[in-house]
Amino acid sequence: METQLPADPVQAIERPQIVTQSLLYLDGVSVSFDGFRAINSLSLIIAPGEMRAIIGPNGAGKTTMMDIITGKTKPDTGDVIFDGHVDLTKLDETAIANLGIGRKFQKPTVFEMHTVEDNIEMAVKADRTVFGTLFSRHSAEIWRRVDELLGIVRLGDHRKRLAGDLSHGQKQWLEIGMLLAQDPKLLLVDEPAAGMTDVETGATADLLKDIARTHSVVVVEHDMGFIRELGVKVTCLHEGSVLAEGSLDQVSSDERVIEVYLGR
16 A cells, blocks of 8 residues: 655645745744844845845844854744745754755865865765765766866866965865855855955955856855945844845945944
């Protein structure tokens, strides 16, 4: 007799069109730590293929927001829906990463005693997607993918160098390449321009714009010049909720943003 599998309760829930058409949907999300409300009824929508910049003063909730999206922190209340139907609050960090959400922390984490190409190769080999399953035993396919990723992150000429010998900016690019090896649908990037030279900052903006052609990207950043180079919609957080949203010019001219973040 054929066994009937139960329907996935996460997918079975009927959701409004605005949810099903979004890549990331947060609504009424709140979380408190020892009585301090780090996220306060936060609502945010990221569309498929969108790059969004998140700004705000220290303590605004930017890191906690990313912790919630990636499963490190569970919200007390609210909806966190990915890809139109998946309830992220029911999943752990590993399951969320496997769904296609990659996170780049501010400090780059690479294997410094290995070459640049080895770092990328290890990331490709760890790929749990269909690509990784199909080509895990085909080294030619792996190296074609490595070549492609090195080209994307502007490190093709540095492939034989030890990762530890790269500049800070180049290490950032290498880690982005390692995340791209997993082909995430959504990439969360924390302060990518911090500590970079002006040349590296400009190149990083170009890199993220290239990546945003095929991936959704959320960039948390304090460098307003860098955000202007990105040319994307900006969300300003304050005290765990959205204070203002729009173009950089619109947000930076908002009196509330000037008062709490940019200064007079």
